[in-house]
Amino acid sequence: MTRHLLRDDDLTPAEQAEIIDLAIALKKDRWKLKPLEGPQTVAVIFDKSSTRTRVSFAVGIADLGGSPLIISTANSQLGGKETPSDTARVLERQVAAIVWRTYAQAGLEEMARGTTVPVVNALSDDFHPCQLLADLLTIREHKGELKGLTLTFFGDGTSNMGHSYVLAGVTAGMHVRIASPVAYAPRADVVADAERIAESTGGSVTLFTDPDEAAVGSDVVVTDTWVSMGKEEEKAQRLSDLGRYKVTTETMALAASDAIFIHCLPADRGYEVDADVIDGPQSVVWDEAENRLHAQKALLVWLLRQQ
Structure with missing residues (x-):
């Protein structure tokens, strides 16, 4: 087959x-x-x-x-x-x-x-899914293993990246957190599929609306552009809706001390992530x-x- x-x-x-x-x-x-x-x-x-x-x-x-x-x-x-x-x-x-x-x-x-x-x-x-294989490879290189790690995605959970982190993360046995407004949460069917996978891998999916709460103790901090291709006409609304989910140095300070930052690129510095983070010592985006x-x-x- x-x-x-x-x-x-x-x-x-x-x-x-x-x-x-x-x-x-x-x-x-x-x-x-x-x-x-x-x-x-x-x-x-x-x-x-x-x-x-x-x-x-x-x-x-x-x-x-x-x-x-x-x-x-x-x-x-x-x-x-x-x-x-x-x-x-x-x-x-x-x-x-x-x-x-x-x-x-x-x-x-x-x-x-x-x-x-x-x-x-x-x-x-x-x-x-191709991006997620690269991301999991990158995380494994820097963390030594995948199973049991906590990965937190900030921003638009309805995006292709949000959905793929939910599915691929639990497949690897990771604890996936999605920090987003309620209207930007991943599709319910995708979350349900991930929860079924998690029953055998030990992973989990948790949805947060409070970005600071979601960041605490995270091993991997992730975001993606807030304005994907085809969504350009929604830019002003998306920037307004997602503003508090920007990854900042304060976000990274709430994560684990050895947390890494990943972003699939291209990045809009100053929007979904501060330049100090994506260009900082915890960023592994070029390896990614x-x-x-x-x-x-x-x-x-x-x-x-x-x-």
Whole structure:
């Protein structure tokens, strides 16, 4: 059966750990594995602008011996006349895998149903599982383990990052806190899915409206932009609603003394995070950005092995 990564809980706890272990190995020996040697081609499709996703997948596919085929939906039939499933049936005869950075989760699910090659969600409106693999890799590098750590996300819990932290965090056995206004809490179905996973991993999900209360004792402090792509018209309202959830030096002082700060980037310094934090000694955002490369290479290797 073809395996895909469309949302974080497509991986079991053991599978998630296996991919992170593989990412650590590939980071130590970058050209160790060449499963795409030939070169085989991987289609990397973009509906949205990108820096880290575009670079890390293109470089990673090349590292694995393959050739990245970068496709913009604005210049393809997928952007208009053709359905995701029809596009998938065309691509599967020519490529080893499909990576798609898009808007609607439903499009990814349709594409995955229509193909026999792995489909990877490189970001959707609902989830960002590739980013979470990189984040978990980064946390493990700096903390030595994941299980039992407390990770607190500040800001828009309805975002793809909020949802992915909830699912991937509990899969790793972490205690995930979401600090947000009630109207920005993660979707109830995502929280329910995470709670089911937590029953077997020992993790947990807790929703807070008080950012200071949520920060106390946190091992990992996280935030993301308050104005995601497609939400630009809501900027003024979002800045007003989320202002008290900015990560500041005071926030970090409430966290554990050895807490680390992560942010998937790009960052709006002065909005969701102060410059003193993201550019400070507890920030590991540049390690996190690099780890997109290693985590995604590991994911592709793992998915291809399932074929």
